[in-house]
Amino acid sequence: MAPTSSTPAKPRAQKAAPKDAGTTLADDERTALDADIDRLEEGSRVWAALTLDQRARLLGRVRDAVGAVAQEWADAATMSKGLEPGHALSGEEWLGGPYAIIGLLDALRETLEALAKGRSPLDGVKLDTAPGGRLRAHTFPLNGTERFLLSGFTGEVWFEPGVTAVDARREAGLAQLTPTEPGGVGLVLGAGNVTSIPVADVLYELFAHNRVALLKVNPTQDALVPVFERALAPLIEPGFVRIVRGGAATGAFLTSHPRLVHVHITGSAATFDAIVWGASTGSATEGATRETPKLKVPITAELGGVSPIIVVPGQWSAADLKYQAEHVATMRLVNAGHNCIAGQVVIVSSDWPQRAEFLHRLHEAYAAAPERPVWYPRSDERLGDAASSYPDAAWSADHTRAIVEVKGGDDPAPVETIEYFAPILGVVEVAGTGQEFLDAAVAHANAKLTGTLGANVLIDPVTEAALGDGFERAIADLRYGDIAINTWTAFNFLTARLTWGGLPGATLADVSSGIGVVHNALLLDRVERSVARGPFRPFPRSVGKGVFTILPTPPWFVSSRTGAEVSAGLTRYLVDGKLPGLVATLTKAMQA
Known part of the structure; x- marks a missing residue:
């Protein structure tokens, strides 16, 4: 988010810069990459010749291919994180891999089929107004399967102020409104933590921008390359996609390649700065003083941040306290915390009578969750940094995870500004109850926490009803591109017809949580944020108590x-x- 006169700049992520291997590519490696780009340039011309119906059928072939490798995909992803196939934690790899991609393929295909018939992807989707006069599209659920399997969950896309319903319907479809205009060859620098991300990013390049894509996988996902190649074979064979391995030298060669017209990266702000400015640190000051970017083509990016979990005080039952404590532990511990969507800072009320009991339950749930490898590169350094900053942190799971309760004499800056990308969960207190607390917590998250990617809010139905319009106004005041109410922003991430990305307004000099969005299967333009809502209580306690759901403990909970x-x-x-x-x-x- 770029600073304005009315909005103070948020803290910059204090991640270390990536380590450069300090090597150059051999001639044969350069030749092979050039040959891949040659093939993609040919594929770009073929892609521009395909009709929308042909593209929709192609998505069906990709779907079949993904289904055929789904088991191998989940197994390879599980093993890449130090676990055996079929491990009790392997569900995360199913949901964060083939499940997410099949949902995205189905939703994109429906969008193309609507456009091919001359309809807007938003036809039949409820549109109304959100706070601030914004237009809002209710994009989840849109079919019976979604309503049944995820009953009680809803999702909305909020457009930027000024977008009308006529605008939204007319512009829905993005590059598929002009399918014969080729977008050239783009570079996708794949994420290293969640296996659906590289594939989803390639699909977005093709369908949102008409760009064929060269995907360079992160070295952490090298073992997944054979799976990706079979899953994307219908796109690879005609020259729409190429997949390559490589480290920093490969990335440097490709980001400066004269025939690549765009770069998309999922990673850190430090890596972004290294690509754009040639910066050696993640310093906002260093980036801002540079007048001429090193990168000569446009770039989009998803870069993470420090996500808040705002716990609105209410009168919770013992079962509520236990369930929501497990919910918060889930937000931090899934994938060992190696997620840009991981909740990192719990904001609680110092005046909530149940604060101590909730935090006690949170410590219990956090320690009791199944142990797992902390596998992402340099995670041990981040755990060590947290231990140094907070010597009184409560460690568990053989000293691989910690809860940091920021006390009066502690410096909150590390846990509020460093995206640890590891199992470190902070707790900070804000005074007040009701609307006073919620407004103060929103202001704290906006001003103190790094990034604008995702925010989570937990609130019981009685308290939400009592706040009324004040609650919706507070949600609008949260300066985040994805917001989850009584669910986790992972739901936003996995829901194809929602968007994923930081709040609009970031720049090359102050990139915050990134530029642009992904997923967005309805191909909507000028989106500000996506908001997901879930049930405060699971089945059977959901009966007659707020939002009803047939789901018991959701399968993504670490306690499931x-x-x-x-x-x-x-x-x-x-x-x-x-x-x-x-x-x-x-x-x-x-x-x-």
């Missing part, structure tokens, strides 16, 4: 005893649509 089986079963149901398998999966879900 059947998360692996349910996540695999839901993915297989998306693949084959077989009802007996779905019944068995739902039975397992009830045992969570």
Whole structure:
């Protein structure tokens, strides 16, 4: 988010810069990469000749290919993180891999089919107004399967102020409104933490921008390359996609290549600065003083941040306290915290009578969650940094995770400005109750926490109803591109018809959580944010108590005893649509 006169600049992420291997590519490596770009340039011309119907059918072929490798995909991803195939935590790899991609493929195909018939992708989607006169599209759920499997969950896309319903419908479709205009060859620098991200980013290049894509995978995902190649074979064969491996030298060669017209990166602000400015640090000052970017082509980016979890005080039952404590632990511990969507700072009220009990439950849930490898490169350094900054932190799981309760004499800056990308969870206090607390917590998150990617809010139905319009206004005041109410922003990430990305307004000099959005299967233009809402209580406690859901403990919760089986079963149901398998999966879900 770029600073304005009315909005103070948010703190800059204090991540270390990437380590450069200090090597150059051999001639044969350069030749091979040039040959890949030659093939993609040919593919770009073929892509521009395809009709929307042909592209929709192509998505169907990709879907079949993803379904065929789904088990291998989940197994390879699980092993890449130091676990055995079928491990109790492997459900995260099903949801964050083939499940997410199949949902995206289905949603994109429906968008293309609508455009091919001369309709807007927003036809039939409810539009109304959000606070501040913004236009809002209710994009989840849109079919019976979504309503049944994820009952109680909803999703909205909010447009930038000034966008009208006529504008939104007319502009929905992005580059697919002009499919014969080629977008050239783009470079996708793939994420290293979640396996669906590189594939989803390639799909967005093709369908949002008509750009064929050269995907350089992060070295942490080298083992997934054979899976990606088979999953994307229908796009690779005609020259729409190429996948390459490589380290810093490969990235440097490609980002300066004269025939690549665009770069998209999922990573850190330090890596972004190194690409754009040639910077050696993540310093905002250094980037801002540079007048001429090193990078000569446009760039989009998703760069993470420090995500708040705002706990609005209310009168919670013992079951509520336990469930929401497990919810917060989930936000930090899934994938060992190696997520840009991981919640990092819990904001609680110092005046909440149940504060101590909630924090006690949180410590219990955090320590009791299954142990797992902290596997992402340099995570040990980040854990060490947290231990140095907060010697009184509460460590658990053989000293691989910690809760930092920021006390009066502690410096909150490290936990509020460093995206640890590791299992470090901070707790800070803000005074007040009701609207006073919520407004203060929103102001604290906006001003003190690095980034504008994702924010989470937990609030019981009685308190939300009492706040009324004040609650919706506070949500609008949160300066984040994705907001989750009584769910986790991972839901936004996995929901194809929502958008994923930082709040608009970032610049090359002050990139914050990134530039642009991804996923966005309705191909909507001029989007400001996406907002997801979930049930405060699971089934059966959801009956007659606010938002109803048939879901018991969701399969993505770290406390779910059947998360692996349910996540695999839901993915297989998306693949084959077989009802007996779905019944068995739902039975397992009830045992969570």
